[in-house]
Amino acid sequence: MAVSEQGLTFSPEIEARLEKAARLCSEQGTTLTPLRREVLGLVLSSDQPIGAYALLDHLRRTRAGAAPPTVYRALDFLRERGFVHKVERLNAFVGCPSAADHVGHDHGHAVQFLICTRCGRVTETEDEAIIAAVAQAAERHGFRQMRATVEIEGLCRACAG
Amino acid sequence: MAVSEQGLTFSPEIEARLEKAARLCSEQGTTLTPLRREVLGLVLSSDQPIGAYALLDHLRRTRAGAAPPTVYRALDFLRERGFVHKVERLNAFVGCPSAADHVGHDHGHAVQFLICTRCGRVTETEDEAIIAAVAQAAERHGFRQMRATVEIEGLCRACAG
DNA sequence: CTCGCTCATGTTATAAGATAACATGTCCGG
DNA sequence: CCGGACATGTTATCTTATAACATGAGCGAG
Ligand SMILES: [Zn+2]
Ligand SMILES: [Zn+2]
Ligand SMILES: [Zn+2]
Ligand SMILES: [Zn+2]
Numbered sequence: 001m002a003v004s005e006q007g008l009t010f011s012p013e014i015e016a017r018l019e020k021a022a023r024l025c026s027e028q029g030t031t032l033t034p035l036r037r038e039v040l041g042l043v044l045s046s047d048q049p050i051g052a053y054a055l056l057d058h059l060r061r062t063r064a065g066a067a068p069p070t071v072y073r074a075l076d077f078l079r080e081r082g083f084v085h086k087v088e089r090l091n092a093f094v095g096c097p098s099a100a101d102h103v104g105h106d107h108g109h110a111v112q113f114l115i116c117t118r119c120g121r122v123t124e125t126e127d128e129a130i131i132a133a134v135a136q137a138a139e140r141h142g143f144r145q146m147r148a149t150v151e152i153e154g155l156c157r158a159c160a161g
Numbered sequence: 162m163a164v165s166e167q168g169l170t171f172s173p174e175i176e177a178r179l180e181k182a183a184r185l186c187s188e189q190g191t192t193l194t195p196l197r198r199e200v201l202g203l204v205l206s207s208d209q210p211i212g213a214y215a216l217l218d219h220l221r222r223t224r225a226g227a228a229p230p231t232v233y234r235a236l237d238f239l240r241e242r243g244f245v246h247k248v249e250r251l252n253a254f255v256g257c258p259s260a261a262d263h264v265g266h267d268h269g270h271a272v273q274f275l276i277c278t279r280c281g282r283v284t285e286t287e288d289e290a291i292i293a294a295v296a297q298a299a300e301r302h303g304f305r306q307m308r309a310t311v312e313i314e315g316l317c318r319a320c321a322g
Numbered sequence: 323c324t325c326g327c328t329c330a331t332g333t334t335a336t337a338a339g340a341t342a343a344c345a346t347g348t349c350c351g352g
Numbered sequence: 353c354c355g356g357a358c359a360t361g362t363t364a365t366c367t368t369a370t371a372a373c374a375t376g377a378g379c380g381a382g
Contacts, residue, residue, distance in 0.1 A: 033359070114298075129297065136290060141284060143277075149312040151309065153308050160303070
């Protein structure tokens with residue numbers, strides 16, 4: 001992405017997603033501020049999960065005063081709205097490919113990640129069979145499930161050869 | 162647990178599990194050293210997942226020189242042998258209730274945790290339906306799965322009331 | 323016996339991830 | 353003009369984890 005007076009500029013596809021996110025936010029009465037927009041753009045521009053401090057390094061190109069709370073607060077906002085997910089195994093963040101579909105309601109409780117340990121790429125899925133199996137297992141234990149973290153590690157098709 | 166000249170002493174049930182673990186180690190040609198034994202005992206004595214630095218605090222009662230690597234190395238050893246698992250959501254460690262069953266081969270790739278967000282207790286399960294659903298989802302994506310982290314959060318039977 | 327290897331641990335330092343607490347500034351309605 | 357809501361700035365600290373190098377016990381080859 002490029003640096004301009006207005007902050008970072010991203011690829012056309014990502015700019016389009018940012019526009020959409022901005023629209024969704026204003027429909028909810030919230031704001032995708034320039035800071036939040038930049039953080040989301042950076043996450044979406046990464047082809048791998050990106051850590052908070054890597055985001056911070058990028059942010060500092062345009063925002064001298066950026067500090068950890070700067071990026072964590074933006075990430076909190078974006079995660080609450082389902083634009084971004086955290087991959088627990090990696091302590092890193094990915095953009096949600098279907099953020100527009102579930103409009104502002106975080107589906108993070110029903111998502112699974114496929115993490116390639118070779119190329120580092122992460123694929124998001126929403127697998128009904130896994131969701132059902134998890135719900136049943138929880139029920140069988142008398143457990144009132146709120147959310148589930150499902151992160152599958154291995155080799156992606158390309159890397160498995 | 163009590164502190165003696167020999168290090169920490171645990172409850173009889175836990176001492177029995179430590180004995181068993183020691184036997185399993187020596188069958189594999191490894192050693193459950195006093196340090197590793199203490200760390201395992203501390204993990205088993207906790208009714209909740211315990212963090213590395215909490216373990217470290219306990220350890221220092223008997224080992225003045227204990228430092229982060231002391232506990233992380235012991236945990237690495239114990240995890241490799243399946244005596245201990247890490248709960249990723251909590252960055253904390255739990256004892257494996259079935260460590261003796263799978264003798265030295267870490268089943269951590271096929272385990273699920275039920276985490277109660279109220280009382281903090283964690284239950285380990287090995288649910289075939291979840292394992293199968295995860296394997297199928299991976300396969301459908303052309304993904305060669307190595308392991309899966311499945312951590313379910315909610316309220317346990319007691320806490321759900 | 324002693325050299326050199328392996329393994330376990332000690333020791334020091336730092337990296338990496340996350341949050342607490344308080345300050346500042348903008349916007350907007352009353 | 354005041355006061356509250358919200359976003360961000362700022363400083364400090366906390367938690368989690370690893371890197372890198374040092375020490376020392378135990379053991380087998382020669
Ligand atoms: Zn998503
Ligand atoms: Zn790959
Ligand atoms: Zn287990
Ligand atoms: Zn509970």
